[in-house]
Every structure is written in structure tokens, then in C-alpha cells.
Amino acid sequence: xxxxxxxxxxxxxxxxxxxxxxxxxxxxxxxxxxxxxxxxxxxxxxxxxxxxxxxxxxxxxxxxxxxxxxxxxxxxxxxxxxxxxxxxxxxxxxxxxxxxxxxxxxxxxxxxxxxxxxxxxxxxxxxxxxxxxxxxxxxxxxxxxxxxxxxxxxxxxxxxxxxxxxxxxxxxxxxxxxxxxxxxxxxxxxxxxxxxxxxxxxxxxxxxxxxxxxxxxxxx
Amino acid sequence: xxxxxxxxxxxxxxxxxxxxxxxxxxxxxxxxxxxxxxxxxxxxxxxxxxxxxxxxxxxxxxxxxxxxxxxxxxxxxxxxxxxxxxxxxxxxxxxxxxxxxxxxxxxxxxxxxxxxxxxxxxxxxxxxxxxx
Numbered sequence: 600x601x602x603x604x605x606x607x608x609x610x611x612x613x614x615x616x617x618x619x620x621x622x623x624x625x626x627x628x629x630x631x632x633x634x635x636x637x638x639x640x641x642x643x644x645x646x647x648x649x650x651x652x653x654x655x656x657x658x659x660x661x662x663x664x665x666x667x668x669x670x671x672x673x674x675x676x677x678x679x680x681x682x683x684x685x686x687x688x689x690x691x692x693x694x695x696x697x698x699x700x701x702x703x704x705x706x707x708x709x710x711x712x713x714x715x716x717x718x719x720x721x722x723x724x725x726x727x728x729x730x731x732x733x734x735x736x737x738x739x740x741x742x743x744x745x746x747x748x749x750x751x752x753x754x755x756x757x758x759x760x761x762x763x764x765x766x767x768x769x770x771x772x773x774x775x776x777x778x779x780x781x782x783x784x785x786x787x788x789x790x791x792x793x794x795x796x797x798x799x800x801x802x803x804x805x806x807x808x809x810x811x812x813x814x815x816x817x818x819x
Numbered sequence: 820x821x822x823x824x825x826x827x828x829x830x831x832x833x834x835x836x837x838x839x840x841x842x843x844x845x846x847x848x849x850x851x852x853x854x855x856x857x858x859x860x861x862x863x864x865x866x867x868x869x870x871x872x873x874x875x876x877x878x879x880x881x882x883x884x885x886x887x888x889x890x891x892x893x894x895x896x897x898x899x900x901x902x903x904x905x906x907x908x909x910x911x912x913x914x915x916x917x918x919x920x921x922x923x924x925x926x927x928x929x930x931x932x933x934x935x936x937x938x939x940x941x942x943x944x945x946x947x948x949x950x951x
Contacts, residue, residue: 652895652896653920653923654922654926655922674896675900676872676896676897676899676900677896679896679900679903680895680896683926683930684926687930700872700873706907709908710903710907
């Protein structure tokens with residue numbers, strides 16, 4: 600596949616290396632002359648100098664035949680515009696943008712960016728994982744379907760300990776996929792499965808139902 | 820009218836002063852508090868320190884009740900993004916943005932954004948001056 604990356608910083612650089620290893624055709628567009636030079640010296644002529652938001656630069660890069668367009672500069676506004684130009688001027692089928700402000704996710708979707716990746720949210724989630732008081736954690740989001748996979752921990756002393764799953768009121772469109780007991784093997788939960796302290800439950804849900812899923816499972 | 824102006828540079832400040840004189844409710848938004856020195860003491864509107872790309876700052880500026888939103892910062896992409904937030908998230912009835920790059924302006928006009936390119940306008944004006 601032909602993949603264009605805007606931004607030759609650390610993220611763009613390692614992304615290009617990974618994609619090259621997977622035998623893709625890769626081109627980096629980078630503004631800074633020095634950065635362009637050092638990428639070219641190391642990886643050959645896979646990097647051109649220019650502004651990834653400019654139509655003429657994208658035309659030169661052959662954006663009209665790109666399969667994927669990824670913008671990973673440090674500025675949300677630049678990533679948005681680069682992806683929109685790629686999408687609407689060059690009809691790139693899939694555009695991916697890095698975002699700094701997690702709140703911009705919905706906006707980018709609405710404005711035609713196919714996928715957003717927020718480094719801030721990813722780091723936040725990892726830190727939250729290490730804070731044992733938080734009962735719900737995001738493991739994965741399936742953006743195209745508007746679904747997310749979450750993990751809920753049943754704290755000792757929680758009101759739902761000893762209750763069967765059929766007695767809980769789970770929100771719509773939420774499925775419990777897996778239950779990991781402290782001492783036994785993981786299993787697929789059935790209506791009769793009884794919750795125990797320190798169970799970890801992996802569930803599929805919609806972002807809007809997250810809070811009610813958490814309260815249904817933890818009783819708080 | 821309630822009008823939010825993002826970017827209190829020369830153009831933003833000048834526009835704010837003009838609209839203020841006509842008794843519109845004007846809110847100027849800028850990242851740098853220094854920019855507000857361009858507003859004269861008799862300016863009756865609001866000067867708000869904040870990022871026009873941040874929804875919380877926009878809400879603080881009163882965007883939910885604004886009649887118009889003007890994006891005139893130095894960055895084309897900032898203006899484009901802020902204008903799209905105002906138009907598509909907050910449904911502001913009148914949104915105008917400045918885009919220096921003529922090609923980018925053409926693309927976003929096509930996408931339904933009301934955008935002006937000072938580059939094209941001024942070049943055209945100079946040409947007409949020469950010919951007159």
C-alpha cells in the first residue's frame with residue numbers, strides 16, 4: 600500500500616520505519632530542512648520537504664494514489680487540515696490523525712477524518728490502570744462501530760458481590776464477554792455466573808452506556 | 820448582534836473597534852494578553868484570554884448564544900479549525916474565517932466555509948490601482 604505520513608518527528612519517523620518493514624511504500628512530508636536531511640540520510644529518499652497542508656505539496660507527493668494518509672504533527676489544527684485536504688481534494692480513502700486534545704475526537708470524525716488517535720488519552724488510560732480505585736478502564740475502542748471494550752473490577756465489599764449476572768440490570772447494547780476470577784480460569788459469563796470480589800470483567804459497550812454499566816456491575 | 824472575534828491582532832482589533840462603535844456585543848479572544856493593548860480604553864466589549872480551538876474557552880466566550888464568529892488569527896489552519904468548530908459544533912449562524920493561502924481558501928469555500936483570502940483580495944486591489 601502507498602502510505603503518506605505528514606510530520607517527520609519521532610512519531611512519524613518510527614511509524615515510517617515500521618511500515619517500511621512491513622513492505623509498504625512510504626513517503627514522509629516534513630517542513631524542517633534539517634529533519635528531512637537526517638531522514639533521507641538514514642532511510643533513503645522517502646522524505647520530501649514541504650507543508651503537508653498545501654495542495655501543491657500533496658500533488659507532488661502523489662496523494663491521489665495514496666491508500667492511507669496519516670498526519671502526526673504536534674498541532675491538532677495542522678493534522679485536521681492536512682487530512683481534510685487529502686480527503687476532499689485527493690479522495691484518499693482512509694485518513695488518520697493524531698490529536699493532542701482528546702476533546703477534538705468527535706469534531707475530527709464529523710469533519711471527515713476517518714480515525715483519530717489521541718496520545719494524551721492513551722497515556723491517561725495507562726496511568727489510570729495503575730490507580731487501583733478506578734473500577735472501569737478502557738482497553739480498546741472500535742471507532743467505526745462506536746463501541747468500546749472495557750474492563751471492570753469488582754472491588755471487595757461491592758454490593759454486587761455474590762449476585763448472579765441475571766439479577767443485574769445491564770444497560771442496552773452492553774455485553775459481558777469474559778470474566779476473570781481471582782483463582783480460577785477465565786470463562787465466558789452466563790446468566791447464572793455469580794460475581795466474586797476481585798473479578799475482572801471484560802465487556803463491550805457504547806461510550807454513552809459506560810457509566811450505567813459500571814454502576815450495574817459495581818453497585819455504586 | 821453578539822459577535823466573537825478570535826485573534827486580536829491588527830485586523831481583529833480593528834474589526835472589534837468598528838463593531839463596538841455600532842453597539843454590537845463584541846468578545847475578542849486571544850492566546851496572548853499583550854494583544855489586547857490594541858483595544859482602546861473606550862472599548863466596551865470583552866477581551867478574553869483563551870484558545871479558540873478549545874470548546875471550553877469558546878463556551879466561556881458565550882459561543883452558544885453568538886450570532887457571528889470571526890476567525891482572524893495568524894494561522895490559516897487555526898482559523899479553519901475554529902471556524903469549523905463554530906459552524907458544525909455550535910451552529911453559529913454566521914461564521915467567517917481568514918485563509919491566507921488562496922488554494923486552501925478555494926477548498927474550504929467548496930466545503931461550505933465562508934472564507935476570505937487577503938492575499939487574493941489585496942493583489943487584485945493593487946492591480947486595479949495600477950491600472951487606474
